[in-house]
Amino acid sequence: MNKLILGLLVGCVFFLSSCGGENKNTTVVDSGTYTGILQEVDAAEQEIYVKTANDKLVELYFTEQTKVLTNNGETSAFNELKENGKVEITVEKKGNKNVPISVKILN
Amino acid sequence: MVAEIPSIWREELWHPLSVHLPIATLFLSSLAAIIAIVVKNKVYKLFVQQTILAMLAIGVISGWIAIYTGELAYTIEVRKICDPEVLQEHQWWAYTTLIVYSVALGLKISTKFIAVKFSNIIKHLSLFLLFVALLGLSYTGHLGASLVYQQGAGTYQPSANCSEFAK
Numbered sequence: 001m002n003k004l005i006l007g008l009l010v011g012c013v014f015f016l017s018s019c020g021g022e023n024k025n026t027t028v029v030d031s032g033t034y035t036g037i038l039q040e041v042d043a044a045e046q047e048i049y050v051k052t053a054n055d056k057l058v059e060l061y062f063t064e065q066t067k068v069l070t071n072n073g074e075t076s077a078f079n080e081l082k083e084n085g086k087v088e089i090t091v092e093k094k095g096n097k098n099v100p101i102s103v104k105i106l107n
Numbered sequence: 108m109v110a111e112i113p114s115i116w117r118e119e120l121w122h123p124l125s126v127h128l129p130i131a132t133l134f135l136s137s138l139a140a141i142i143a144i145v146v147k148n149k150v151y152k153l154f155v156q157q158t159i160l161a162m163l164a165i166g167v168i169s170g171w172i173a174i175y176t177g178e179l180a181y182t183i184e185v186r187k188i189c190d191p192e193v194l195q196e197h198q199w200w201a202y203t204t205l206i207v208y209s210v211a212l213g214l215k216i217s218t219k220f221i222a223v224k225f226s227n228i229i230k231h232l233s234l235f236l237l238f239v240a241l242l243g244l245s246y247t248g249h250l251g252a253s254l255v256y257q258q259g260a261g262t263y264q265p266s267a268n269c270s271e272f273a274k
Contacts, residue, residue, distance in 0.1 A: 045182060063186055095189030096189060097190065
């Protein structure tokens with residue numbers, strides 16, 4: 001019976017840890033401008049993940065104030081953002097999150 | 108200019124409206140499962156067993172509704188709060204806890220259709236899951252409380268002079 005309980009406990013730990021795949025290992029960076037690659041674009045959540053040049057994964061939830069810009073500075077739209085595309089992001093650090101000010105599409 | 112009091116029916120408030128029923132019923136199902144261990148009287152034991160099943164069924168169904176309303180609230184609140192990590196952790200624990208409760212419900216129902224020799228093992232297994240899920244439920248609730256009472260998720264901050272409430 002003790003072995004059964006131990007087995008169940010270990011099984012539950014494995015089950016709980018396997019459920020955690022959704023949460024990515026993201027970093028909150030200082031306010032500033034960074035270049036990086038769009039690793040994921042979630043249109044439904046209006047959310048992007050950017051892998052910066054210094055290998056940090058930044059999660060950004062767009063607000064009404066967030067601007068999407070083309071390479072020559074013209075206003076663009078969220079649906080122009082494509083995965084694996086190169087971007088320049090300007091973010092502000094607020095609490096334990098990054099708020100996107102602008103996302104410039106570089107290619 | 109006088110600020111306007113926001114609607115009480117705004118989308119992010121469907122979650123607190125729907126989440127308390129599953130919290131109460133799932134908590135009661137786990138509590139009844141623990142009580143069932145010590146109850147010896149056959150009549151009381153039957154009552155407690157039926158309580159577990161009823162509370163678990165109501166809790167799991169209403170729990171998935173609360174998950175849906177939680178997803179709606181997530182989209183709005185993740186942009187407003189200061190530490191979204193707490194919200195993501197709350198979401199993760201909510202899913203995990205409800206999956207465990209759902210499995211426990213499935214096992215409870217399955218005991219009515221399988222051989223007696225297996226039903227004893229399944230009863231022990233579902234009891235174990237109900238205990239583990241109670242810990243998950245408590246931690247999910249703790250994170251939810253942290254979101255509301257420390258970060259103000261879903262809440263409205265009245266103006267300094269409360270002018271919008273003047274009658």
